[in-house]
Amino acid sequence: MIPESHPRYKSLVLRDKVKNAFLDGMLSDSGMIAHGRGEAFDYLIGEETSEAGFRAIDAAAVCLLLANYPVISVNGNTAALVSEYIVELSSLLDCKIEINLFYRTSDRVDLVEAKLKDAGALDVLGTNSDDLEYLGGLDSPRATASSEGIYKADVVLVPLEDGDRGEVLVENGKKVICIDLNPLSRTSLMCDVSIVDNIVRALPLLIERIKYYKGKNVEDLEEIYSDFDNKENLELALDVIKSYSFKK
């Protein structure tokens, strides 16, 4: 048990969730190392949602509401940290959840599926390897997509996605929204909307903004979305790191 008085309590609770998911077999060793990288970047933005984060979350909310067929892609780290929010988001958007694992094994897929169902998910795609299509006819494990999920999606929300995988989605004409604490990652640089924030803070805010915009005039939403410039916003996110000071 981590004492609530510990100066790094919140961060240690998340680390514990990731460690337990790893010990349960849900996460690969690379998933643990990836979490460590995330911790470092979160440290550098002061472990709070920045102005750049809020702006990207707003754009993402609008983008998801304007989508014809949005899908949420889930990996081990996402399931370990925010399964409940993922389920709430999918029910709010009435959209599919699809499991995509960079290091895919059937055991790991089963564990992620169980975690999502525990959190209330009724239907989870990407669980049966035989039913997967290949995006762009690319014969690579990076290109798999469920026919009723990402394969036919126009907008994909990929929290914590790998660069190679992100590339395949973008190249196959998907509009991609990522949540990635590294503003310099290949994923952040190539996505349409890059939310540079911790997934545990970003998702509840995203849910809140979707509730706020839901039912609003489509032309207004389109205008809000077209006002968003991802490159410019990433520069703003990097400025947050640069402005970090010891006086804080």
Add this chain to the structure above:
Amino acid sequence: MIPESHPRYKSLVLRDKVKNAFLDGMLSDSGMIAHGRGEAFDYLIGEETSEAGFRAIDAAAVCLLLANYPVISVNGNTAALVSEYIVELSSLLDCKIEINLFYRTSDRVDLVEAKLKDAGALDVLGTNSDDLEYLGGLDSPRATASSEGIYKADVVLVPLEDGDRGEVLVENGKKVICIDLNPLSRTSLMCDVSIVDNIVRALPLLIERIKYYKGKNVEDLEEIYSDFDNKENLELALDVIKSYSFKK
């Protein structure tokens, strides 16, 4: 096998060492996460030793030479990455090596000891749990120290140390030198000399500087040490991160 042509070859080789140490049981899961944090910070300083790094290494070399009874503290990540340098350093300073594991198990202690002995260490302290003293009479696993090692040391070199443990050392009057890629970590902020650099680059440089200063006049060394300001140097280290830009 990682191809030498891979753009992130060096980093992937280190990651592989850490993964293998973990699979062998030498490292805790937290050790893997810690390595991920290190990767992120190293990325942000361009994966090379900065001016701030060189300055701290110089101060550390002098501080170790001025010490009456310096000791090198070794954990799993350090043993996995730089056992050979640790052994060379201890022979150069004629000082003890002591194993200190944040998540201590006797299996893990044995594996770290074997790794150090493989690298040529003759004598390794901190291996027998029954022989450990408690710093400041603090009944906590964070406060353990070998009576012939850290317990009586005036200067402790702690590569990759945890914040809680660092605090205990400082509070018990030890002069502490750390090697930590995060200039904002609790450890970095509380140490006397904080080397913000990758341990695989910092240790060979430290060895080189100790060879250079060894045998020099004590007053000169004292002057060099008193000219070093750790807080100021950490600001310089943070400036390296801040100057990172998309144009790079």
